[in-house]
Each structure stands twice: as C-alpha cells, then as structure tokens.
Amino acid sequence: MVLLLVGLTCFSVADWKSYPFAALGTTFAASVAGLVALMVNETFDQRRRREEAEVVRAQRESVRLQREASYSRLLEHMVRAFDQSQKVGEEAAVRASVAVWGSRTLVQRIAQWHATTHRIMTLSDGRIPLEDRLPLQLLVGEIAHLARTDLGLDSPDEPSAGELAGSIFSDYASAGPEATPEASDR
Numbered sequence: 001m002v003l004l005l006v007g008l009t010c011f012s013v014a015d016w017k018s019y020p021f022a023a024l025g026t027t028f029a030a031s032v033a034g035l036v037a038l039m040v041n042e043t044f045d046q047r048r049r050r051e052e053a054e055v056v057r058a059q060r061e062s063v064r065l066q067r068e069a070s071y072s073r074l075l076e077h078m079v080r081a082f083d084q085s086q087k088v089g090e091e092a093a094v095r096a097s098v099a100v101w102g103s104r105t106l107v108q109r110i111a112q113w114h115a116t117t118h119r120i121m122t123l124s125d126g127r128i129p130l131e132d133r134l135p136l137q138l139l140v141g142e143i144a145h146l147a148r149t150d151l152g153l154d155s156p157d158e159p160s161a162g163e164l165a166g167s168i169f170s171d172y173a174s175a176g177p178e179a180t181p182e183a184s185d186r
Contacts, residue, residue, distance in 0.1 A: 070097040071147035141165030
C-alpha cells in the first residue's frame with residue numbers, strides 16, 4: 001500500500017518531460033508488486049488462523065471421543081450391576097476413566113451411584129433387591145442424560161432421564177416412569 005502511494009506521488013509530481021515512460025513503468029510495477037505482497041501476506045495470516053482453529057477443533061473432538069468411550073464403558077458397567085455380570089477388576093478402570101474425563105456434575109452423580117449401590121449390595125449379598133431397582137435405574141438414566149449433555153448431544157427433543165432408563169432397562173418400562181416422582185420432573 002505504501003509503495004502504491006509512493007508511486008502515485010512520484011507520478012503526480014513528476015515532470016512528464018524529464019521522466020521517460022520506463023521510469024513510470026518501474027514505479028507502477030513496484031506498486032503492483034507491493035500490493036501482491038500485501039495480499040499474499042494477508043492470505044498467509046488467514047491460513048495460519050484457519051489452521052490454528054482446525055487444531056483446536058481437532059483437540060475438542062478428541063476429548064469428546066475420549067469422553068464418549070469412557071461414558072459408554074461406565075454405563076455398560078452400571079447396567080451389569082443389575083444382572084451381576086460385572087467383570088472382575090473392571091470397576092477401578094471405569095472409575096479412573098470417569099475421574100479423568102467426566103464433568104463435575106457427572107462425577108458427583110457417579111459418586112452417589114457408588115455409595116448407594118455399595119450400601120445396597122453389602123446388605124443384600126451383592127444383589128440389587130427389587131424394591132431398590134427402580135430408583136437405581138432412574139439414577140442410571142440421569143447419569144446417561146448427563147453424559148449426553150457433556151458430549152454436546154443435548155437438544156430441545158432430548159430424552160428425559162426416565163426415557164433413557166426405559167431404553168436401557170426393559171423392566172423399568174414395565175414399572176412405569178410415573179412410579180417415581182423424580183421421573184416426572186425430568
């Protein structure tokens with residue numbers, strides 16, 4: 001831009017008779033070269049910003065995928081508690097994964113799940129009694145709902161915690177989501 005202004009200034013103050021057209025052509029060529037250089041420089045800046053934005057997007061997607069895998073393992077582990085098919089040693093890995101990737105609210109709900117299931121299973125020889133199934137199934141639905149929110153899957157037509165519990169547990173639907181007052185609030 002500066003070169004263009006200098007070129008135009010030289011052109012306007014020049015004595016037409018003392019400057020041959022070759023000198024004017026050189027000034028004009030330098031001005032055009034300056035403009036091209038400015039445009040290329042701006043293009044490089046735009047490209048760098050676009051590449052930086054792409055790196056940030058890729059990092060966010062990587063975190064989302066890690067969370068998705070962690071939450072899937074967590075929910076699978078929780079469902080297995082109902083039919084006593086949890087794998088030995090799996091709990092520590094699931095807890096560690098969620099501690100790393102889970103949001104604060106999700107980690108708090110999972111702590112509630114662990115405290116409740118530990119108390120119930122200690123009192124009932126490792127089984128979840130029928131009277132405790134529905135509230136625990138709803139808690140799994142709430143955790144699934146929080147996981148979906150963490151993953152950015154929340155939308156206006158988002159399923160409720162009760163609907164998620166019904167999709168996970170076949171006996172939850174038979175008890176009816178209206179069986180618990182918490183389900184109607186979600």
